[in-house]
Amino acid sequence: MADDEGNISARILNAVKNIPRGYVASYGHIAALAGSPRAARVVGWTLGALPPETDIPWHRVVNKDGYITIENLSYPKEEQARMLEAEGVLVQRREGLLQIDRNQFGWKGRGEAGLEKK
């Protein structure tokens, strides 16, 4: 591929772009696909540096609990939830925080939708 695989940021962005529409992936999962399962923080950091006109579906990336962890950054949590709803993902409002049904929208990692048993 013509992507810069030497840069972990590029791999992270590539993994995020790989997320199918209507599904959400966790930071740790994206980091694992990027090659570092423990670099979940780097994922959020890289996404935070993305421009508003980016083609990266950063709104499809949530934490392990399925909650949006934007807090007070460039964009409010409502913005991400709004985009997710536009994608077909149901966002539940809980105590001011936004949660997504990882049981249904939790991306497995390769387009194969479903919940893995633990």
Next chain:
DNA sequence: GGTTTGACCCTAA
């Protein structure tokens, strides 16, 4: 070049 922070995750008590 060392220190601190960060859109997190995991393990232990």
Next chain:
DNA sequence: ATTAGGGCCAAAC
């Protein structure tokens, strides 16, 4: 089951 603390990788000061 819940709460607390440490760890990880990378960039900014």
